[in-house]
Amino acid sequence: MWLIYNSAMDKRLEEALEYSNYMVTYNNQKRILKNKFLDQNVYYAGGTKFKITKEFITFINLLLQKGQTKSVTVIDDNDNPVQIDDFKKFVDNVMDLYAKNVNDYYTQMQQIKKREIKDVLDA
Amino acid sequence: MTKGVILFANNNEQVDYIKQAIFCAKQIKEHLNLPVSLVTNSSDHLYKQYSTYVELFDKVISIEKVPSYQRKSFRDGPGPAKKLEWNNFNRADAFNLTPYDETVVMDTDYIVTNDQLLHCFELDNDFMIWKDAIYLNPHGKVWEIRNVSDPTIEMYWATVFYFKKTKKTKVFFNTVKHIKENWGYYRWIYQIGAKNYRNDFSFSIAIHIMNGFERNNYWPASLPGSKYYIFDRDVIIDFENNKFTFLVTVPQDQKKCTATTVKGLNVHVMNKLGLQAVIESKGL
Numbered sequence: 001m002w003l004i005y006n007s008a009m010d011k012r013l014e015e016a017l018e019y020s021n022y023m024v025t026y027n028n029q030k031r032i033l034k035n036k037f038l039d040q041n042v043y044y045a046g047g048t049k050f051k052i053t054k055e056f057i058t059f060i061n062l063l064l065q066k067g068q069t070k071s072v073t074v075i076d077d078n079d080n081p082v083q084i085d086d087f088k089k090f091v092d093n094v095m096d097l098y099a100k101n102v103n104d105y106y107t108q109m110q111q112i113k114k115r116e117i118k119d120v121l122d123a
Numbered sequence: 124m125t126k127g128v129i130l131f132a133n134n135n136e137q138v139d140y141i142k143q144a145i146f147c148a149k150q151i152k153e154h155l156n157l158p159v160s161l162v163t164n165s166s167d168h169l170y171k172q173y174s175t176y177v178e179l180f181d182k183v184i185s186i187e188k189v190p191s192y193q194r195k196s197f198r199d200g201p202g203p204a205k206k207l208e209w210n211n212f213n214r215a216d217a218f219n220l221t222p223y224d225e226t227v228v229m230d231t232d233y234i235v236t237n238d239q240l241l242h243c244f245e246l247d248n249d250f251m252i253w254k255d256a257i258y259l260n261p262h263g264k265v266w267e268i269r270n271v272s273d274p275t276i277e278m279y280w281a282t283v284f285y286f287k288k289t290k291k292t293k294v295f296f297n298t299v300k301h302i303k304e305n306w307g308y309y310r311w312i313y314q315i316g317a318k319n320y321r322n323d324f325s326f327s328i329a330i331h332i333m334n335g336f337e338r339n340n341y342w343p344a345s346l347p348g349s350k351y352y353i354f355d356r357d358v359i360i361d362f363e364n365n366k367f368t369f370l371v372t373v374p375q376d377q378k379k380c381t382a383t384t385v386k387g388l389n390v391h392v393m394n395k396l397g398l399q400a401v402i403e404s405k406g407l
Contacts, residue, residue: 024381028261028371032351035257036388039239039348047247049347078341121368121384 022117029112029120037105043094046084048076052098060091126244127158127181127223130231133188134165135208138197138395141169143231145176146402150235152179157227157241162213162220164188182222186213193319198355199396200370201377214281214322215303218288218296230282232398233391236365240389242347243285249292250343252284252326256350259383259390260357260371271324272314276331277338280350281322282391284343298329352391359397362405367392 041052050056063072064087072087084090112120128151132140141163148159158181163169166185169177177183195209213220217228227240243251254277258267271278286292302309302325309328310318330343353359353369356377360368366386373379392398 021381024261025383028259028381028383031261032259032383032385032388035349035351039388042242042347044242044245044347047245049242049246078344117382121382 022120025117026112026120030109033105033108033112036108037101040101040104041098042077043097045090045093046082048078048080048082050074050094051077052094052101057094057098060087060094064088064091124224125222126225127160127221128155128227128229129160129162129184129217129221129223130229131211131213132161132163132165132231133210133213134168135210137205137207139168139399140231141165141173142399142402142407143395145173145179146405146407147229147231147234148179151229154235154238155227155241158223160184160222162186162216164210184220184222186216186220195319196355197396199394199400200358201356201372201380204355205396209319211322212303212320215296215299215325218286218293221288225285225287227283227285230391232393232395233282233389234362234367234398235389237348237387237389239348240283240285240346246344246347248285248344249287249289250285250295251346252330252343253280253282253346253350254278255345256280256352256391259351259353259369259385261381262373262375263354263357263371265374266354266356268323271327272316275313276327278323279327279330279343280391281326282350282352283346284326285346295329295333298332299325302328348389350391351385351388352393355394355396357394359392359394359401362401 043050043052069088071083071085073081073083076082130144130147132144134140144161151159160182161180162184164186166183191208191210193209194206196204197207198204225244227243268278306320313328315324356372358370360370366384367390369383370380371383
């Protein structure tokens with residue numbers, strides 16, 4: 001009886017550890033993909049750079065909706081004010097870059113969501 | 124304005140940095156399409172062993188072979204370390220040695236797989252370097268390096284940096300030279316335990332001095348993207364189609380590891396012996 005009980009425990013633990021190995025690998029791959037997404041999600045213009053966040057997208061679209069299209073001043077990643085001459089084009093470029101990157105991120109995440117460790121590493 | 128990359132390669136008894144530089148230059152050509160110059164005290168080795176690859180380099184700049192009198196541990200995974208010569212002291216000379224107006228300086232074990240570094244040339248900064256870095260080992264928090272020493276300053280990674288030739292960057296590189304020449308003093312002031320001279324530390328100290336002995340998030344600016352790295356306790360298994368496969372080691376139980384793959388990210392592969400084996404497996 002003891003042997004049967006012990007063996008059942010071992011199997012459950014074995015399964016848990018197998019799942020844990022999968023989760024460690026999955027979480028690390030996800031961490032790497034997220035950082036890759038963040039690295040790519042930067043717009044370079046006028047000698048400076050802008051991290052594209054949801055807040056930044058909302059903010060620049062709000063300025064555009066308010067009719068600001070030329071010589072608009074925004075704050076860059078180094079906390080410097082930068083004047084953007086063609087603001088409509090700037091917003092379009094930022095949106096395009098974000099859309100491309102978020103789609104790439106989605107595709108890569110779909111790949112690692114598969115259940116086998118091999119698939120997780122293939123992304 | 125001329126633009127290019129310079130690599131430093133000084134061979135020791137087991138690590139063929141020239142071979143790494145050739146591999147590194149091929150990746151740079153593929154992804155950045157920039158001229159690459161090689162600064163080396165082992166140019167004979169390049170011309171004799173790799174004569175067909177010499178044309179990869181825009182310029183080969185020979186420097187004098189000076190014994191370093193320093194040894195460093197080199198590992199290939201969690202096994203025992205080899206104590207080999209450590210001779211990587213020419214970074215401070217990058218300003219004078221570079222043939223370019225705008226230069227990216229790179230370690231030969233930094234493998235480029237995307238064009239992110241090209242953004243350096245779009246930014247209006249005279250000097251860029253990474254302070255923060257991402258260790259690909261999810262277990263490896265205890266091995267991460269954030270400071271030059273626990274009680275002192277944050278560490279900047281001299282693995283890769285960009286500079287324009289300006290008065291300010293000239294002062295910076297002269298400061299690094301001064302720190303190198305007075306390493307014993309600065310080691311003591313900044314409470315650095317290790318005796319070996321380390322570029323990361325001298326660059327960090329020079330930045331600290333030039334920022335008025337204060338932390339500053341504006342100068343120098345960060346390079347585009349992030350720095351990803353593995354240590355020599357982690358293992359590189361393969362590199363194919365710009366995809367790395369690593370086994371990253373669990374510090375608490377170094378027989379255990381986790382498989383990790385990275386595609387399209389530049390990685391600083393600090394396991395030089397492992398990287399060399401992978402490069403050799405590709406026929407170089």
